[in-house]
Amino acid sequence: VPSEYPPFAVTVDLVVLTVAAGQLRVLLVQRGGEPFRGRWALPGGFVDIDEDLSDAAGRELAEETGLAEPAGHLEQLASYGAPGRDPRGRVVTVAYLALLPDLPRPVAGTDAAAARWRPVADVAGGEAAGDLAFDHDRILADGVERARSKLEYTPLATAFCPPEFTVAQVRAVYEAMWGVPLDPRTFHRKVTSTPGFVVPTGAMAQRGAGRPARLYQPGPAQRLHPPLLRREP
Amino acid sequence: VPSEYPPFAVTVDLVVLTVAAGQLRVLLVQRGGEPFRGRWALPGGFVDIDEDLSDAAGRELAEETGLAEPAGHLEQLASYGAPGRDPRGRVVTVAYLALLPDLPRPVAGTDAAAARWRPVADVAGGEAAGDLAFDHDRILADGVERARSKLEYTPLATAFCPPEFTVAQVRAVYEAMWGVPLDPRTFHRKVTSTPGFVVPTGAMAQRGAGRPARLYQPGPAQRLHPPLLRREP
DNA sequence: TCAAAAGTGTTCGTAATACACCCATGG
DNA sequence: CCATGGGTGTATTACGAACACTTTTGA
Numbered sequence: 001v002p003s004e005y006p007p008f009a010v011t012v013d014l015v016v017l018t019v020a021a022g023q024l025r026v027l028l029v030q031r032g033g034e035p036f037r038g039r040w041a042l043p044g045g046f047v048d049i050d051e052d053l054s055d056a057a058g059r060e061l062a063e064e065t066g067l068a069e070p071a072g073h074l075e076q077l078a079s080y081g082a083p084g085r086d087p088r089g090r091v092v093t094v095a096y097l098a099l100l101p102d103l104p105r106p107v108a109g110t111d112a113a114a115a116r117w118r119p120v121a122d123v124a125g126g127e128a129a130g131d132l133a134f135d136h137d138r139i140l141a142d143g144v145e146r147a148r149s150k151l152e153y154t155p156l157a158t159a160f161c162p163p164e165f166t167v168a169q170v171r172a173v174y175e176a177m178w179g180v181p182l183d184p185r186t187f188h189r190k191v192t193s194t195p196g197f198v199v200p201t202g203a204m205a206q207r208g209a210g211r212p213a214r215l216y217q218p219g220p221a222q223r224l225h226p227p228l229l230r231r232e233p
Numbered sequence: 234v235p236s237e238y239p240p241f242a243v244t245v246d247l248v249v250l251t252v253a254a255g256q257l258r259v260l261l262v263q264r265g266g267e268p269f270r271g272r273w274a275l276p277g278g279f280v281d282i283d284e285d286l287s288d289a290a291g292r293e294l295a296e297e298t299g300l301a302e303p304a305g306h307l308e309q310l311a312s313y314g315a316p317g318r319d320p321r322g323r324v325v326t327v328a329y330l331a332l333l334p335d336l337p338r339p340v341a342g343t344d345a346a347a348a349r350w351r352p353v354a355d356v357a358g359g360e361a362a363g364d365l366a367f368d369h370d371r372i373l374a375d376g377v378e379r380a381r382s383k384l385e386y387t388p389l390a391t392a393f394c395p396p397e398f399t400v401a402q403v404r405a406v407y408e409a410m411w412g413v414p415l416d417p418r419t420f421h422r423k424v425t426s427t428p429g430f431v432v433p434t435g436a437m438a439q440r441g442a443g444r445p446a447r448l449y450q451p452g453p454a455q456r457l458h459p460p461l462l463r464r465e466p
Numbered sequence: 467t468c469a470a471a472a473g474t475g476t477t478c479g480t481a482a483t484a485c486a487c488c489c490a491t492g493g
Numbered sequence: 494c495c496a497t498g499g500g501t502g503t504a505t506t507a508c509g510a511a512c513a514c515t516t517t518t519g520a
Contacts, residue, residue, distance in 0.1 A: 006282035009238040010314070010325050049239035049323055053314040079312045079327045081243065081286040090282055092243050092325065094312045153386075168499080186483060188500065210498025211490040226481090227460070401471080419510060421473065443471025444517040459508090473516075482507080489500075 008081075011093040012056045013044035013136065015077060015143030016065070017120070018100045019160045019176045024120045026140060028132070029064060029112040035087045036133035040123075042140065043115070044093065057096040064115060065100070066107045072100040073159035077143055085135050093134075097143045099159040120144055148177055153227040155197045158218040166205050166213035167191055170198070174228070190228060196221025241314075244326040245289045246277030246369065248310060248376030249298070250353070251333045252393045252409045257353045259373060261365070262297060262345040268320045269366035273356075275373065276348070277326065290329040297348060298333070299340045305333040306392035310376050318368050326367075330376045332392040353377055381410055386460040388430045391451040399438050399446035400424050403431070407461070423461060429454025 016027035028040045043064035047056040057074060074096060081092035106115035123132070124140055132140065150156050157173040158165065171187045191197055198216035205213045249260035261273045276297035280289040290307060307329060314325035339348035356365070357373055365373065383389050390406040391398065404420045424430055431449035438446045 005242040005279050007240040008243045008280075008282075008325075010241045010243070046238050047241075047314070049241075050316050052316060053312065053325070076311055078309055079286065081280070081327070083283050083285060092241075092286070092327070094314070094325070166499085183484075184498080185485080185500075190482090192500090206491095208498095209492060209496075211500075213499055226462075229459075399472090416511075417471085418473075418512075423509090425473090439518095440471095442469075442519060444473075446472060467520100469518105469520085471516100471518085473514105475512105475514080477511085477513100478509105479511105480507105480509085483505085485503090485505105487500105487502075489498105491497085491499100493494100493496085 006090070009086075009089065009091045010047045010053075011044055011091055012047055012053060012060055013042045013093050013095045013134075013139060014057060014061055014064070014098055015042060015095060015140055016061065016098040016100060017143070017147055017160075018102065018117065019173050020102055020117065022172060022176050024144070024176050025117040026120050026123060026144075027065065027106055028116055028118050028123070029108065030114040030116075031133055032108075032113040038113070039133040040118075040131065041133035042095075042136045043112070047094075053094050054096075057094075057098075061096075061098055064106065064108075064112070065104065071159070071163055072098060073156060074098045077139070077146060080135055080139060082135070093139075095139045095143065097146055099147065099156060101160060101162045151177055152229060153224050155218060155221050155224060158198065164201055164203065164215040164217060166215060167198075168213060170216075194221070194224055194226075194228075195219075197224060239323070242319075242322065242324045243280045243286075244277055244324055245280055245286060245293055246275045246326045246328045246372060247290060247294055247297070247331055248275060248328060248373055249294065249331040249333060250376070250380055250393075251335065251350065252406050253335055253350065255405065255409050257377070257409050258350040259353050259356060259377075260297065260339055261349055261351050261356070262341065263347040263349075264366060265341075265344045265346040271346070272366040273351075273364065274366035275328075275369045276345070280327075286327050287329075290327075290331075294329075294331055297339065297341075297345070298337065304392070304396055305331060306389060307331045310372070310379060313368055313372060315368070326372075328372045328376065330379055332380065332389060334393060334395045384410055385462060386457050388451060388454050388457060391431065397434055397436065397448040397450060399448060400431075401446060427454070427457055427459070427461075428452075430457060 018025050027043060029043045031037055031039050031041050043060060045060050047053060077095040077097040079092060079094045108115040124144060151174060157170050160173045161169050167188050170191055171182055175182055196219040199219045201215045201217055203215040205215055251258050260276060262276045264270055264272055264274050276293060278293050280286060310328040310330040312325060312327045341348045357377060384407060390403050393406045394402050400421050403424055404415055408415055429452040432452045434448045434450055436448045438448055
């Protein structure tokens with residue numbers, strides 16, 4: 001440990017997003033200790049001294065959600081290190097963005113009083129904005145913006161779906177994320193004709209009404225050509 | 234300073250790119266002290282204890298290049314914190330990406346033996362790859378990839394140009410970045426018809442041969458609609 | 467008057483959208 | 494047999510690439 005250099009603490013914070021009931025939701029925890037006791041915050045914690053950043057993010061995600069991210073997606077978002085952002089001292093946080101399938105009910109981890117899925121519209125957009133601890137409102141906004149724009153040119157929407165899914169489930173992700181209804185037929189053709197986006201498994205979904213849908217898995221593509229654009233004239 | 238938490242050092246490292254003589258180039262410094270003395274590395278340094286991350290990046294950029302980034306663009310790239318990446322101890326670095334106009338000759342800052350613009354193709358792509366200090370090869374690759382892809386859907390190419398520039402200069406940026414020749418006429422129409430990309434200043438460029446070109450400034454757009462796609466079927 | 471570079475008009479093929487229509491199931 | 498949602502065929506439109514052509518300078 002280089003003691004001749006300014007000492008920092010380093011944390012990871014997680015923007016964990018899912019889509020449930022047609023709404024984009026974020027995982028929040030209620031802080032059990034100081035500072036900001038009782039306030040809602042993004043899940044996160046200190047990085048161990050011999051731990052890689054991405055390992056710390058995966059560990060915190062497992063601790064806070066109870067699941068070891070079998071499906072889903074985890075990527076680094078950005079780092080935040082303004083001098084006054086943490087009253088305990090000089091703390092730099094590396095934020096990660098996680099996209100998960102539907103909602104396994106979260107369990108409150110260590111030093112968290114509670115853990116809940118909250119609609120992003122209630123936390124970030126509405127009049128109740130600005131009530132998260134630290135600078136987590138800003139981090140959340142950045143995470144949502146990143147996720148929204150990545151849907152346009154990557155196949156990341158499948159990270160919000162279970163391992164096998166229908167085209168309609170993918171469409172629900174886009175509709176929740178962008179807040180606009182999409183034509184089911186045009187959307188179906190776009191998804192199935194973009195090479196590497198999804199691959200059929202051969203199985204069919206069984207549910208209530210209507211013709212059964214084909215099931216798909218995420219395809220090998222890393223980027224979408226052409227991108228799935230949302231129009232804004 | 235929270236002494237009950239694992240102590241880290243935090244640095245900023247800079248991927249400073251420019252386009253000169255039809256080539257994408259990166260600013261490298263030769264290390265004057267240990268570790269990696271004599272090796273080439275990205276410019277960077279330790280963050281002061283009461284200094285914001287972006288301020289540290291701007292300070293290092295000014296120190297290493299001599300100019301206070303009047304034009305150009307500076308954005309956070311990513312953070313790197315693998316436990317063994319710095320032999321001095323546990324150091325997390327926050328990398329920034331800077332895009333600058335042409336090449337004011339760099340000056341070697343404190344504890345740097347030399348500073349030079351090097352073609353990215355010589356450092357990252359060729360057989361001489363892998364010779365930068367620390368994990369800077371990886372950071373450079375990430376920065377170049379980020380810059381390349383952002384050219385597609387943002388007006389950031391103008392950050393490589395002087396305050397007033399011609400369409401041909403913008404085209405030279407894309408051609409250097411993507412390594413493909415572009416049709417001047419199609420490119421001209423694309424740039425001038427994309428709303429908010431560039432705005433004419435009214436002045437004309439004066440040079441040697443051919444009809445004088447109109448001069449433009451960067452426009453107000455933050456994203457390009459439609460994106461300037463490079464095709465790869 | 468020629469070369470070189472800037473900028474415009476026009477054509478043409480492709481690709482995206484909208485929507486009509488058919489398919490397969492549950493009630 | 495009707496409602497519901499899944500999936501395909503097709504026409505129209507719009508956009509992007511290519512390239513002929515005009516403009517404006519220096520030599």
